[in-house]
Amino acid sequence: MxxxxxxxxxxxxxxxxxxxxxxxxxxxxxxxxxxxxxxxxxxxxxxxxxxxxxxxxxxxxxxxxxxxxxxxxxxxxxxxxxxxxxxxxxxxxxxxxxxxxxxxxxxxxxxxxxxxxxxxxxxxxxxxxxxxxxxxxxxxxxxxxxxxxxxxxxxxxxxxxxxxxxxxxxxxxxxxxxxxxxxxxxxxxxxxxxxxxxPSLTHLKTDYKHIKDLQGVRVNAVTSLSVDGWIEKQEEGQVQFTHDALSGICIFNLSRDVKKYLNENKTVKIKMDLVPDYSGLELQSYIASFSSYKLQDALSCIINNKLAVAIAKELKYTNMLVKELNKNELDGVCFTLKNMYFNITDTGDFNTxxxxxxxxxxxxxxxxxxxxxxxxxxxxxxxxxxxxxxxxxxxxxxxxxxxxxxxxxxxxxxxxx
Ligand SMILES: Cc1cc2nc3c(=O)[nH]c(=O)nc-3n(C[C@H](O)[C@H](O)[C@H](O)COP(=O)(O)OP(=O)(O)OC[C@H]3O[C@@H](n4cnc5c(N)ncnc54)[C@H](O)[C@@H]3O)c2cc1C
Missing domain, CATH: 3.50.50.60 (FAD/NAD(P)-binding domain)
Known part of the structure; x- marks a missing residue:
């Protein structure tokens, strides 16, 4: 005994x-x-x-x-x-x-x-x-x-x-x-x-259209979990992109409860501020100073090149020059830099x-x-x-x-x- x-x-x-x-x-x-x-x-x-x-x-x-x-x-x-x-x-x-x-x-x-x-x-x-x-x-x-x-x-x-x-x-x-x-x-x-x-402390799968193009990218961002449009939690740190998911410590820390929300048919998104150190206005005047550049090249003066290309593609400005964008359109670009949304479709499972x-x-x-x-x-x-x-x-x-x-x-x- x-x-x-x-x-x-x-x-x-x-x-x-x-x-x-x-x-x-x-x-x-x-x-x-x-x-x-x-x-x-x-x-x-x-x-x-x-x-x-x-x-x-x-x-x-x-x-x-x-x-x-x-x-x-x-x-x-x-x-x-x-x-x-x-x-x-x-x-x-x-x-x-x-x-x-x-x-x-x-x-x-x-x-x-x-x-x-x-x-x-x-x-x-x-x-x-x-x-x-x-x-x-x-x-x-x-x-x-x-x-x-x-x-x-x-x-x-x-x-x-x-x-x-x-x-x-x-x-x-x-x-x-x-x-x-x-x-x-x-x-x-x-x-x-x-x-x-x-499953918690895991990656989050996304159906973001250009996710495959972002595989391998790492960015430092302020990242938030949005559930039915409400910001639930925020983390600061590195996000890693894979061929179909967002990963990295701050994504892991946001992953708790995501499966539960998805099971409840809630809309779950990850919002990223890709340039937390600058305001939208500052970004606008910086991008405008490269008026003769293609938009994606001007963006890659600020963020990872693959992300710059993806954002230009997403906004359908792939071949446009900065000077061809009107003020509202440039506003929209800077808004995306500060509020990039990724729709979340699933989490990693218990195996990962x-x-x-x-x-x-x-x-x-x-x-x-x-x-x-x-x-x-x-x-x-x-x-x-x-x-x-x-x-x-x-x-x-x-x-x-x-x-x-x-x-x-x-x-x-x-x-x-
Ligand atoms: C990849 C990875 C990295 C991690 N990194 C960190 C980190 O850096 N820092 C941190 O704080 N946490 C980390 N964690 C989490 C942490 O490892 C766990 O929370 C912690 O190990 C839990 O300890 P535990 O003793 O409760 O369970 P476990 O460590 O899982 O131990 C349970 C044990 O019970 C045994 N067992 C189960 N069923 C039976 C049975 N029927 N009969 C006999 N034996 C059985 C299992 O074989 C196992 O050895 C990480 C987890 C993973 C997967």
Whole structure:
């Protein structure tokens, strides 16, 4: 009989096992993973560099379809500083301290936190060594297909018995790394509610007529999500164009809820200000100064050449000279530079989305992430209804939620003895 069995050796599952065994060496902890190694997803995060946190920890960087107060409730667990990763005091531990202790030295690039090695794989290796050092029992290539409870004992696949079970199986995104959504079924079987699940942090497909011509273009723009004509969110940064989609971090950050809006038959568009540093009037007088140029050449003095050609084509001014445009027509060109719209037809699917938005409802859990439907059952990481923006927020949630659950399990264990 194990004291605690954790299903899933991804970011949250490993952190939960380490946090439990660090504080109580005699606890019998078992970590189960269906892959033949831990952290398959972790090893590809941050383009192989693992952006494991962010110094800007404002709660607005996280989303939850559950009541925000439930989310805040989880964050305000005693003696645990979720939001101030770096400015922790002696009696407050954050996941930052745990990472350092297990051999992940951390560095900062702007507000983004990375392992000092700049390699995700070294984080996985450090985890492996520390699990070994702390004598955590790990079973790889072990696929959990069933979890039941008989009186006070959980039974996993009819062969493993445990007093506590932690579901750390991730969401539905990138299923090739192992996260196929199994945890939702387990938690549902114990009476939990799963909110609608959508692919998030993903590219947005567009039917823009000239999108193929823009493949490979990267622009810095102020980009907004428009839903039925209303601007919902705005991001600033680089947008990348592919043969049929818009991509890049700011598009990823706008992608949450797009699938939901499309399912509701709403009109979703991305609006780009391609020249945020200049007003329409300034652009007009600059373009007018190239009166003998073809419009597309004058535009390519300001923006990427392929975009300049596409805009001239779209407005049907391909062969026109700047001086041949009247004031209203030139106004229209500058308006397009500041308000270029792309109709959105779909999002990337779960195979390509970095995370799943939605999950197991938070208000069905205690502050310590124990199920209020079933004593001794915990859930951590992406399986819960919390998702963050790009920038380290999802891993910080995975690590922090794992420590919150571990602390709660330890507290209960202590109270019993
Ligand atoms: C390409 C990519 C890049 C990313 N980059 C970043 C980044 O730089 N920064 C950031 O903050 N976030 C990033 N993320 C998101 C982040 O990786 C996830 O949010 C985080 O890994 C979730 O951790 P988790 O422990 O909840 O789930 P996972 O890491 O998905 O781990 C779940 C584990 O459970 C195992 N499992 C599932 N079902 C079973 C079963 N039935 N039996 C046994 N084992 C099972 C799986 O095999 C898996 O190992 C990225 C995601 C992707 C896909």
């Amino acid at each position: 194990y004291d605690v069995t954790i299903i899933g050796a991804g970011a949250s599952g490993v952190m939960c096992a380490l946090a439990l065994k660090e504080k109580n060496k005699s606890l019998k902890v078992l970590l189960l993973e269906k892959n033949d190694k831990l952290g398959k997803k972790l090893s590809i995060t941050g383009n192989g560099r693992c952006n494991l946190g962010n110094t800007n920890t404002d709660i607005s960087n996280f989303n939850s379809d559950s009541n925000l107060s439930d989310f805040k409730n989880v964050l305000e667990v005693d003696n645990f500083d979720f939001l101030n990763v770096l400015d922790n005091t002696d009696d407050m531990e954050s996941y930052y301290d745990y990472l350092i202790r297990c051999g992940v030295l951390i560095t900062k690039e702007k507000e983004y936190l990375y392992p000092y090695s700049m390699q995700a794989i070294t984080v996985c290796k450090s985890f492996e060594r520390y699990l070994n050092y702390l004598n955590v029992a790990v079973k790889y290539s072990y696929d959990v297909v069933k979890v039941t409870k008989n009186k006070d004992v959980f039974i996993i696949n009819d062969d493993i018995k445990s007093k506590v079970v932690v579901v750390a199986t991730g969401g539905k995104s990138y299923p090739k790394t192992g996260s196929t959504g199994f945890g939702y079924n387990v938690l549902k079987s114990f009476g939990h509610t799963i909110t609608d699940l959508y 989305a970095q995370i799943t938005s939605g999950g197991v409802k938070l208000d069905e859990f205690t502050k310590g992430l124990e199920s209020s439907k079933c004593k001794g059952l915990y859930a951590v990481g992406e399986v819960l209804d919390v998702d963050g923006k790009c920038g380290g927020y999802n891993l910080s949630w995975a690590f922090n939620s794992a420590i919150i659950a571990a602390n709660d399990i330890l507290r209960r264990d202590h109270e019993k003895s």
